[in-house]
Amino acid sequence: MNPSLSRNSLAWAVALPPLIILALFFVVPLGYLLFISFMTNSATSLFDVQPTLANYTEIFSDSFYWLIIQRTLLSTAVVLILCLLLGYPAAFYAAHLSPRGRLIMLMIMMVPLMVSNVVRAYGWFAILGRRGVLSGTLTGTGIIERPVQYLYSFEAVTLGLLTILLPFMVVSLTNSLATIDKHYTEAAHSLGAGPWRTFLRVTLPLSSPGIASGLMLVTFLALSAYVSIALLGGPRYKLLVSMVFDSVSTFRWPRAAALSFVLLLIAFIIAIVIQLVVRPQRVQGKA
Amino acid sequence: MNTQAPSMINADVRFTRVEKKFDTATALHSLDLEIERGSLFALLGPSGCGKTTTLRLIAGFEQPTSGHVYIRGNDVTGVPAYKRSFGMVFQSFALFPHLTVAENVAFGLKMRNVSKADIVTKVAAALDLVELGKLGERYPRQLSGGQQQRVALARAVVFEPDVLLLDEPLSALDKMLREQMQVEIRHLQQRLKMTTVFVTHDQEEALTMSDRVAVMKDGRIQQAGTPREIYDRPRTEFVATFLGASNILEAIVKGKDGTGTILDIAGNTLSVAGVTAEAGAKLCFALRPEKISIGSMDGNQPGGIAASVREAIYRGAQTLLYLDINGMPVNAVVQNAGVEPMNLEPGAAVRLHWDNDNMVALEPAR
Amino acid sequence: MSAFILRLVVGIVLALVIGPILVVIIAAFSSGESLSFPPPGFSLRWFIEFFSIAQMRNAFMLSIVLAIASACGAAAVGLLGAIYVSRNRNAFSVMLQMLIMAPLVFPALILGLALLLLYKTVNMSVLPGLFIAHVVVCLPYAFRSVLTSLQSFDTTLEEAGQSLGAGPVRSFLLITMPIIWPGVLSGWLFAFVVSFGELNTALFLTGPGIVTLPIEIFSYLQFQGNQLVVAAASALQVLIILIVLFLAERLVGARQIVQR
Ligand SMILES: Nc1ncnc2c1ncn2[C@@H]1O[C@H](COP(=O)(O)OP(=O)(O)OP(=O)(O)O)[C@@H](O)[C@H]1O
Ligand SMILES: [Mg+2]
Numbered sequence: 086m087n088p089s090l091s092r093n094s095l096a097w098a099v100a101l102p103p104l105i106i107l108a109l110f111f112v113v114p115l116g117y118l119l120f121i122s123f124m125t126n127s128a129t130s131l132f133d134v135q136p137t138l139a140n141y142t143e144i145f146s147d148s149f150y151w152l153i154i155q156r157t158l159l160s161t162a163v164v165l166i167l168c169l170l171l172g173y174p175a176a177f178y179a180a181h182l183s184p185r186g187r188l189i190m191l192m193i194m195m196v197p198l199m200v201s202n203v204v205r206a207y208g209w210f211a212i213l214g215r216r217g218v219l220s221g222t223l224t225g226t227g228i229i230e231r232p233v234q235y236l237y238s239f240e241a242v243t244l245g246l247l248t249i250l251l252p253f254m255v256v257s258l259t260n261s262l263a264t265i266d267k268h269y270t271e272a273a274h275s276l277g278a279g280p281w282r283t284f285l286r287v288t289l290p291l292s293s294p295g296i297a298s299g300l301m302l303v304t305f306l307a308l309s310a311y312v313s314i315a316l317l318g319g320p321r322y323k324l325l326v327s328m329v330f331d332s333v334s335t336f337r338w339p340r341a342a343a344l345s346f347v348l349l350l351i352a353f354i355i356a357i358v359i360q361l362v363v364r365p366q367r368v369q370g371k372a
Numbered sequence: 373m374n375t376q377a378p379s380m381i382n383a384d385v386r387f388t389r390v391e392k393k394f395d396t397a398t399a400l401h402s403l404d405l406e407i408e409r410g411s412l413f414a415l416l417g418p419s420g421c422g423k424t425t426t427l428r429l430i431a432g433f434e435q436p437t438s439g440h441v442y443i444r445g446n447d448v449t450g451v452p453a454y455k456r457s458f459g460m461v462f463q464s465f466a467l468f469p470h471l472t473v474a475e476n477v478a479f480g481l482k483m484r485n486v487s488k489a490d491i492v493t494k495v496a497a498a499l500d501l502v503e504l505g506k507l508g509e510r511y512p513r514q515l516s517g518g519q520q521q522r523v524a525l526a527r528a529v530v531f532e533p534d535v536l537l538l539d540e541p542l543s544a545l546d547k548m549l550r551e552q553m554q555v556e557i558r559h560l561q562q563r564l565k566m567t568t569v570f571v572t573h574d575q576e577e578a579l580t581m582s583d584r585v586a587v588m589k590d591g592r593i594q595q596a597g598t599p600r601e602i603y604d605r606p607r608t609e610f611v612a613t614f615l616g617a618s619n620i621l622e623a624i625v626k627g628k629d630g631t632g633t634i635l636d637i638a639g640n641t642l643s644v645a646g647v648t649a650e651a652g653a654k655l656c657f658a659l660r661p662e663k664i665s666i667g668s669m670d671g672n673q674p675g676g677i678a679a680s681v682r683e684a685i686y687r688g689a690q691t692l693l694y695l696d697i698n699g700m701p702v703n704a705v706v707q708n709a710g711v712e713p714m715n716l717e718p719g720a721a722v723r724l725h726w727d728n729d730n731m732v733a734l735e736p737a738r
Numbered sequence: 739m740s741a742f743i744l745r746l747v748v749g750i751v752l753a754l755v756i757g758p759i760l761v762v763i764i765a766a767f768s769s770g771e772s773l774s775f776p777p778p779g780f781s782l783r784w785f786i787e788f789f790s791i792a793q794m795r796n797a798f799m800l801s802i803v804l805a806i807a808s809a810c811g812a813a814a815v816g817l818l819g820a821i822y823v824s825r826n827r828n829a830f831s832v833m834l835q836m837l838i839m840a841p842l843v844f845p846a847l848i849l850g851l852a853l854l855l856l857y858k859t860v861n862m863s864v865l866p867g868l869f870i871a872h873v874v875v876c877l878p879y880a881f882r883s884v885l886t887s888l889q890s891f892d893t894t895l896e897e898a899g900q901s902l903g904a905g906p907v908r909s910f911l912l913i914t915m916p917i918i919w920p921g922v923l924s925g926w927l928f929a930f931v932v933s934f935g936e937l938n939t940a941l942f943l944t945g946p947g948i949v950t951l952p953i954e955i956f957s958y959l960q961f962q963g964n965q966l967v968v969a970a971a972s973a974l975q976v977l978i979i980l981i982v983l984f985l986a987e988r989l990v991g992a993r994q995i996v997q998r
Pocket of ligand 1: 425
């Protein structure tokens with residue numbers, strides 16, 4: 086530690102700009118949003134200063150919202166499971182490549198990760214749409230007779246979210262798997278465990294921090310990927326985040342605020358479930 | 373030590389009752405220290421005893437929790453490192469990897485706004501001093517460990533600081549290079565007459581290089597003095613055993629006679645001068661193994677103390693003997709001077725001789 | 739057998755991840771009137787069309803300028819935060835780090851909504867509001883990149899600087915910066931890319947005449963439907979990112995980019 090730099094005045098000078106920016110433009114607005122979620126809807130201004138729980142009670146007493154919440158949970162769960170089932174082998178493969186090969190694999194994953202979500206959603210739009218690649222190929226080969234609309238369905242949304250979020254999972258898992266000391270698996274082999282048992286008893290538990298952090302990242306991003314959901318689900322297949330957007334379009338700010346916090350609540354519940362199931366803390370600090 | 377030496381007039385570094393606490397531990401307990409101008413002063417001690425902390429307090433990288441630090445008579449307590457005048461050689465050398473050797477050496481001069489022309493001549497002179505005159509354009513990574521060490525040294529002395537600080541500067545070098553650099557640093561220091569503080573946990577290094585040595589333990593200076601004083605007249609058991617090997621003889625005071633105190637050591641009666649103690653008191657004495665000489669039992673060397681050999685280890689120039697005086701273990705080192713090997717089989721009976729002046733009474737452990 | 743399955747899964751993953759982007763790029767070079775596969779021929783007409791639509795052109799320019807500005811902002815603020823966090827181990831430093839990293843996982847749409855309400859209340863104008871939102875969203879990327887390189891920086895080098903008489907600011911500028919700049923640069927590039935593709939926060943924060951390229955693409959897709967212009971716009975988006983990644987690889991090496 087550097088005594089002169091960690092001297093109070095200078096240290097504060099360094100810490101203040103990020104602190105101020107995040108306080109003013111992250112903490113304050115979210116606090117304000119929480120405040121608004123307990124205010125009354127207003128036709129003329131953002132809200133009426135009249136404390137109420139109505140925004141929340143209306144959501145939870147409306148069977149439509151329950152349907153949306155169920156749907157959101159279902160699609161998130163499917164995305165999480167598929168991300169793990171597809172991402173883990175890919176990461177396992179990448180982690181066992183040479184350092185150079187792993188670098189290339191990670192680069193291939195990074196490019197899509199950086200491309201805007203709207204572009205990637207548009208890709209699926211172009212594939213799954215009525216005049217898209219899939220429909221076109223299938224009619225061309227005579228498998229189906231008329232062009233079919235594959236968009237605006239559970240499958241389309243799930244597929245879109247899955248492909249957008251897979252790279253996050255693969256990158257997170259690859260880094261976690263690549264840092265597992267080879268000696269652990271060698272030790273397991275020396276003790277007579279075959280490849281499968283070594284994987285199940287040693288590698289998998291040791292990679293649990295990577296699994297947990299990857300799944301949590303995917304959860305938060307899947308729940309809030311409005312644009313992808315809007316493009317691929319259309320007006321027919323909406324998730325909770327679409328409800329937030331719709332409330333904004335109709336200027337019902339307190340309702341939008343309340344829906345936001347319901348969404349956050351769901352995200353935290355899923356995150357806790359992930360922690361409980363994956364139990365990363367059992368190896369944290371060791372792997 | 374509470375025995376405070378009279379203040380030197382030209383002490384370049386002085387600590388008065390310096391205490392340093394970290395969140396979890398106290399690294400230094402009320403330390404008093406004086407380092408004479410132009411001398412090479414070694415801080416010696418086991419890991420964690422506070423040597424680096426002492427050095428960093430001189431540098432100003434740490435500030436004392438209480439007490440004062442003086443450099444050249446000025447109270448520099450609270451003054452940040454970059455406003456003090458010292459050069460430092462770091463354990464890892466800490467050469468700036470993005471600067472050439474010459475730029476590294478010039479850095480301290482630039483910070484002091486020395487003119488361009490002066491910088492060129494001074495850098496060249498400093499590099500010549502460490503015999504690296506031709507390597508100014510290289511980058512640190514293109515140098516060997518020993519060369520990097522010299523660059524670090526040149527960088528630390530080129531702006532003629534008041535004090536030169538070295539934190540285990542030789543620990544990154546192999547044994548051969550280390551011994552060579554010990555001599556070079558000593559010569560350089562003597563030529564520049566620069567007050568130098570040197571941290572090491574290698575007792576041989578401390579003895580060969582320094583004018584004065586301070587032996588530290590648990591944040592306290594156990595003893596400070598010239599290498600000879602420290603080695604020949606250790607004050608505590610810790611100092612006696614940390615610097616070289618030493619036998620610790622436990623003695624019971626029997627009484628007095630005309631010349632000194634009568635002691636009982638493992639059933640043998642000895643008389644030692646210069647010790648004051650009540651009859652019945654227990655004392656400990658340090659006795660270096662090489663001060664003991666061996667006579668065999670066959671009677672041509674009468675007197676001495678009877679002992680038996682437990683094990684003899686041949687070491688080329690010397691033989692190391694593990695001996696037993698009535699159950700008390702004692703080690704001795706004998707020079708292999710004779711042509712005929714001595715009979716030192718395990719179990720052999722021998723007689724031990726030493727000059728009682730070589731027995732150093734130790735202060736009770738604190 | 740299991741090796742085969744492993745490769746198969748890798749293939750599926752790559753196809754799923756890259757496929758949609760490839761389709762977009764191929765479609766962008768189509769000479770046809772509308773989306774059809776395979777494209778009837780190769781042409782650049784949709785790129786020309788793209789630049790002839792003022793809205794698209796402006797959105798593209800705005801996105802570039804905004805990405806540069808917010809990358810600079812995020813890199814500067816992230817650098818300061820990383821300096822504090824790397825040198826102080828206390829509760830505040832842990833809190834600051836969590837706060838800076840929070841926008842990385844925090845649902846962007848909700849942050850956008852919260853900022854919108856704040857901006858409406860304090861009458862913030864569109865462009866500065868959008869800029870600040872982008873800085874907040876890009877900050878974690880820039881911060882993390884700088885922090886990684888500061889943490890591997892040997893602070894005794896700075897102490898060496900101070901022992902030679904350089905004050906804290908000078909030793910930071912003369913010693914630390916020249917050594918950690920790859921981290922700062924890759925943080926800047928990360929922030930640029932994130933800002934350039936940022937969508938869910940900006941959704942609520944754009945205004946009349948001030949629309950970023952991703953939002954423009956999105957509203958075209960929703961309301962217009964002349965999709966091959968959108969394909970060209972998307973291909974340009976990908977192109978810019980490839981250029982940035984290429985530059986990054988050249989300047990700081992691939993390792994800096996993928997270490998997350
Ligand atoms: N920054 C710090 N924070 C907390 N404790 C410290 C710090 N620096 C040193 N200490 C503690 O102070 C004591 C003295 O440390 P110091 O580094 O001075 O020892 P040393 O004699 O140089 O040891 P070594 O030979 O291992 O380098 C140790 O117990 C150490 O743990
Ligand atoms: Mg030390």
